[in-house]
Amino acid sequence: MRNDIRRLREEAGLSQAALAEALGVSRQTVNSLENGRYDPSLPLAFAVAGYFRTTIEEIFHVDA
Amino acid sequence: MSTPERSLSDGRFLVAFACGLVAVGILCLVFVLAGQPDTAAGALVGGLAVTGLALVVRWRAKRRGPTADGGFSRTLLGTTDERDKAILTASLAWVGLTAFLANAIGLAAVALGADGSTVIGAIEALLIAVLVGAFVWLSRRT
Structure with missing residues (x-):
């Protein structure tokens, strides 16, 4: 699963730690999400999408 | 939010710590009553070492706070996320x-004449090593 979390975070001028705190997860979790090593639960995916005021489909993309 | 913060309070930790000490004491007492003072001493030293280690680890983790890296x-x-x-x-x-x-191999070893308590101790150590090793490995991979 690919995602645009890194791009959205950098556009928002946030550090991984700041985003992690906003989402209620650890910095390592944000790092793993950005690097595609960890696929989030549906509630966390909704939380990420809600934080960036967009939809899950706009952030997460299934690998072809 | 997907990952509500849920920390292990000091009170709950102290209760768990006290239960650990009581368990060590009971185990020691059982060995003494069974006429095995050497085993009782070993259980006491080992049990106190483990509970003491838990106290140190808890103190270190708490000092670093909920954002422990x-x-x-x-x-x-107790501040895990998903x-x-x-x-x-x-x-x-x-x-x-x-x-x-490990149990299957240990059973075979005992059947072939290995000391039972040694096999059980080795299995325990192996399981702890697997837990720590798997946690570290998965943390790096995931």
């Missing part, structure tokens, strides 16, 4: 799988 610290502090829980679950799955295999 390590899944192991967060697990001990990824930490997934890693812990997967690590425990590895422990369970290893336990099946």
